[in-house]
Amino acid sequence: MTITLEPVIHGDRVSLLRVLGPAHVWALGVGIVLVGEFTGWNFAADKGGALAALIVCWIVGLLYTSVAMIDSEVTSTVAAAGGQYAQAKHIVGPLMAFNVALFLVFAYTMLEVSDAILLGDTIVAKAGVEGLNHNAFIAATIVVLAWLNYRGVLMTLNVNFVITAIAYISIVILFFSVSPWTQGAVLKLNELVTPENALPYGWIGVIAAFQFGIWFYLGIEGTTQAAEEVRSPARSLPYGTMAGMITLLIAAAMTWYVCASLMPWEYLGITYYPLWDAGKLTGSPLLENLLFVATLLAALASANGCINDAARAWFSLGRDRYLPSWFSAVHPRYRTPYRSILFLLPIALAFAFIADLNQAITFSILSGVLQYTFMSINIVMFRKKWPLASIRRGYTHPFHPLPAIVLFCLCVVTYFAIFLGFGSQLIAMVAFYFLISLWFHFYRYKFVRRGDQFTMPWPRPQGY
């Protein structure tokens, strides 16, 4: 096999390519998240019953709407690869930025691992062949998607757009196939969710359900990682992110309604394939197979977006010398952060082969919630240091500081919910970030070129 390396270096530098539009931003955000409708959210029913899953669907939807609004404002102003990392660097400071980048890399890599395990397990479940192992399918998922990401961001997100759209349309088809306007024909919500079993563990069950309610929307903030590769960040990022959030709210509502109307909460809360099972329960082989394929596509789209985002966060750390600058190399032909993609590939494979799905999901959620907590503080500091009149913003979110307060409060509730289920992992993860922060502060930061890392042409912040 031979390749031709064309002279594609424009000017003095090799940079990431600005080729993406709002549809790609939507594909990145919704692609990462949509797998949560196919598995994950339903474990909320196990924690607190079917009604608890619906309550957290809406309340966590509020959390993520706040995330999307806040993110859209800051990212349309700090348009750089690394997303929240670049935001933290400019607004809070280097130590926070280092931690945020690690939250991002952990959240996306662990989500990619979970997606690959899910895909492998789904194929093995469908095959029903004794002795068939999921490792081959896990390896193919991670390596093929890493290769796609290696070859260029445009094709990567074009593929994500198509497979995400197919998976989304399959939910819509399922919804309209079960006559949602008629209870009793196929759906039996009034029989399955009754006043006696709606909240089997009371309101503490609702709080416990927050941990898995996050799966309805986990990852929508990943749209910001495309900031350096979209043609018009100030327009595309808010538009793509908000459109993605609206899409997901609709998908979450349809998913809950169909699944809660077809399965008792005791089963819904433990199955790994709520939508695929819903397809089977309709009795239609076509719907069953459609939902099987859609589950695979949703897992693929999510893993694909996660590889894209984790690599850009890692690349940004290298570019600012928070990690060795070796990681900041851009492929001169494909214009991708190829060394970061390749570095994270064996790590994802190793975790996928040895970790169990629940552990990987929990680490991903924990890192995500740490990141959301940062975002609530970040936006308050952003508005204070650079008020509305001081710099141009692509988007200004309404009702400030209400979304930040809502976001912070919901993060606190979610920490409590995670503590109820995975307290030791929560403590271990916080201890890890504390120790790695000490390493960064006392050792690594001396390698950083301090003046070079702040790149936004903004006026001096107020109060400085």
Added chain:
Amino acid sequence: MWVALSYASWGISIVLALWMLYDWFKVDTTYTEDVLTSSREGELEAVSEKHRI
């Protein structure tokens, strides 16, 4: 069929992994480290965004 698909998955994974390693080696030996790590954050922004109110 599923077992054959499993072997095909291993095969595709190995071929693509080797291709990426080959391409990585080729790029790293063709271009200097200064060129490969020359990307700078916010460079385009400084040109295109004036930040005037």
